[in-house]
Amino acid sequence: MKSVFEEQVAVAQWLMHPSELGKMPKDVRFTKQFTTADGIECMIFKFKKSLLSPWLLAIASDSGIFSEQQKYNPATEIEDATKLVEFLKQYWQNKAKEQTDREEKAKGAGVFAAFALLKEATWNALEFEKAFEDEWGITLSDSESTESGTKAYSVPELGAKAILAITLVEASVPGGEAEYNAQYNYLWKDAVQVAKSHKAHLIVSVLGADTPKGGGALFAMALSSICHNENTLGMYYNNVVVQPNYIFAGAEFLKMKQFPVLSLVWIGIVQSENGISGYTTGLTNLGKDEIEIVNVRKSPNEIRDFLQNIASYVIEEDVILHDGETIGADNTQRLKIVKSAGVNVKGESLKILYQ
Numbered sequence: 625m626k627s628v629f630e631e632q633v634a635v636a637q638w639l640m641h642p643s644e645l646g647k648m649p650k651d652v653r654f655t656k657q658f659t660t661a662d663g664i665e666c667m668i669f670k671f672k673k674s675l676l677s678p679w680l681l682a683i684a685s686d687s688g689i690f691s692e693q694q695k696y697n698p699a700t701e702i703e704d705a706t707k708l709v710e711f712l713k714q715y716w717q718n719k720a721k722e723q724t725d726r727e728e729k730a731k732g733a734g735v736f737a738a739f740a741l742l743k744e745a746t747w748n749a750l751e752f753e754k755a756f757e758d759e760w761g762i763t764l765s766d767s768e769s770t771e772s773g774t775k776a777y778s779v780p781e782l783g784a785k786a787i788l789a790i791t792l793v794e795a796s797v798p799g800g801e802a803e804y805n806a807q808y809n810y811l812w813k814d815a816v817q818v819a820k821s822h823k824a825h826l827i828v829s830v831l832g833a834d835t836p837k838g839g840g841a842l843f844a845m846a847l848s849s850i851c852h853n854e855n856t857l858g859m860y861y862n863n864v865v866v867q868p869n870y871i872f873a874g875a876e877f878l879k880m881k882q883f884p885v886l887s888l889v890w891i892g893i894v895q896s897e898n899g900i901s902g903y904t905t906g907l908t909n910l911g912k913d914e915i916e917i918v919n920v921r922k923s924p925n926e927i928r929d930f931l932q933n934i935a936s937y938v939i940e941e942d943v944i945l946h947d948g949e950t951i952g953a954d955n956t957q958r959l960k961i962v963k964s965a966g967v968n969v970k971g972e973s974l975k976i977l978y979q
Contacts, residue, residue: 733911738861745824783834848875
């Protein structure tokens with residue numbers, strides 16, 4: 625390791641990073657040096673954000689510099705520092721296998737599907753193509769019909785194999801599935817009633833784009849152009865039914881050259897006697913794990929906004945979150961992540977221990 629002075633300077637510089645303190649700490653002091661049971665050398669430092677703030681814990685070790693901005697306790701400093709060293713060890717192990725994780729998640733990503741709920745069993749492909757070009761400035765090329773009535777479009781702007789497929793089904797979605805899932809849209813009080821009134825639906829799917837984000841962008845474009853048709857009542861996907869205005873709001877991000885997270889990821893809210901839970905659906909289509917917050921005493925809006933921000937972050941920055949890591953909405957928040965069986969989503973999900 626470096627000298628105490630060199631490590632002290634390095635800790636101060638690390639704390640200045642925007643994702644940490646974002647400024648020079650008021651004071652940084654060395655307290656103790658020790659070796660962990662598995663031979664990792666570690667120096668313990670305490671630091672202050674400001675003159676009147678409490679002392680906080682930081683370490684400089686063979687595994688790197690780290691702090692969770694927890695209070696420094698001289699009675700437990702070695703125990704607390706050891707936990708930070710263990711966190712860093714897990715972090716580097718996660719980084720080492722991250723490429724494998726990305727490849728595994730990518731196998732099921734990049735395929736998007738939705739049911740457009742229709743007032744009447746009609747759909748005009750030529751009108752859709754014109755609406756798509758008018759809205760997005762893209763001409764859907766090499767269109768062809770299949771025996772099943774599916775209209776398939778290649779979209780070379782998003783990859784040689786990018787396909788948008790649309791099929792008219794002259795019947796409602798089977799089994800009352802759309803009506804049932806419409807109840808989960810807490811933003812649309814008429815969702816169930818409107819879903820019950822649909823007489824036909826379009827199956828809208830996207831696959832083959834060069835990247836999941838590219839496929840997602842094409843999917844958001846198609847949903848918006850379809851929803852501009854007066855025959856469209858709503859869109860059923862991500863286990864919920866949403867209104868056309870919701871789709872338009874998501875599409876506005878694309879028009880501002882931003883990724884349309886709102887179009888692709890639904891933030892569900894569940895209330896129970898144990899508190900408020902929030903969850904995402906749609907992140908797996910983009911090669912990410914679904915995220916949940918379970919049974920907290922927070923407002924639904926706070927939970928929704930937080931999950932929306934985290935979903936945007938992991939998609940736009942292409943971040944893979946791991947079990948045992950921490951995350952926060954700013955550089956003062958450190959919330960632990962636990963990966964386990966989903967509570968409100970299928971399969972495993974990442975639980976953020978929100979406080």
